Amino acid sequence: MTEAISGRAIDAQRFRRALALHAAGVVVITAQCEEGPVGLTATSFSSVSLEPPLVSFYVGRESKTWPRLREAGCFAVNVLAGDQAELAARFASRGVDRFAAPTVWELAPPGVPLLAGVSAHLVCALHSTMDIGDHVLVVGLVAEAHIDPGGLPLLYHRGRFGHFVPHS
Numbered sequence: 001m002t003e004a005i006s007g008r009a010i011d012a013q014r015f016r017r018a019l020a021l022h023a024a025g026v027v028v029i030t031a032q033c034e035e036g037p038v039g040l041t042a043t044s045f046s047s048v049s050l051e052p053p054l055v056s057f058y059v060g061r062e063s064k065t066w067p068r069l070r071e072a073g074c075f076a077v078n079v080l081a082g083d084q085a086e087l088a089a090r091f092a093s094r095g096v097d098r099f100a101a102p103t104v105w106e107l108a109p110p111g112v113p114l115l116a117g118v119s120a121h122l123v124c125a126l127h128s129t130m131d132i133g134d135h136v137l138v139v140g141l142v143a144e145a146h147i148d149p150g151g152l153p154l155l156y157h158r159g160r161f162g163h164f165v166p167h168s
């Protein structure tokens, strides 16, 4: 079996179509660097370890935000709520001030921008990174969390934002 697939790689378009079927929660990663706040939308967020408490996301090597996130040394994971699709789109757009109104945010200790109205914030210290393919794996050590226990998530599926509908 391994021999049958070794060295083969799926066609890029088919790969994207398959991945688009995986519904994912949406987060915005934020940090404060010398020039001010930076942030980007990501669906590659994942939990990694409970002890120590680690989380991860992948960022594209071409990202203009990534070098500034790395320089900041700490970041927040803002877990978006179901009604925050516009915010997600803004933090994925280039050529806009992502933190200008109508974005509502505050700078919280130890100096990380936190977005308002989210389901949860995870405040992280940059733990480690690894170059992998055309992305960088970024691992954060979680120092604290702020939680809205009633929060329902924003999801991304087949190129569209949507809501989570629990089974009754």
Ligand SMILES: Cc1cc2nc3c(=O)[nH]c(=O)nc-3n(C[C@H](O)[C@H](O)[C@H](O)COP(=O)(O)O)c2cc1C
Pocket: 026, 039, 040, 041, 042, 043, 044, 045, 057, 058, 059, 060, 062, 063, 064, 065, 066, 088, 089, 091, 092, 093, 094, 156
């Ligand atoms: C729903 C959605 C999910 C995204 N997930 C990621 C991601 O996991 N990693 C990533 O590097 N970019 C992701 N992006 C793209 C970034 O949000 C952003 O557009 C890109 O990094 C370019 O901006 P930058 O140069 O400021 O990084 C996603 C975009 C959207 C709309």
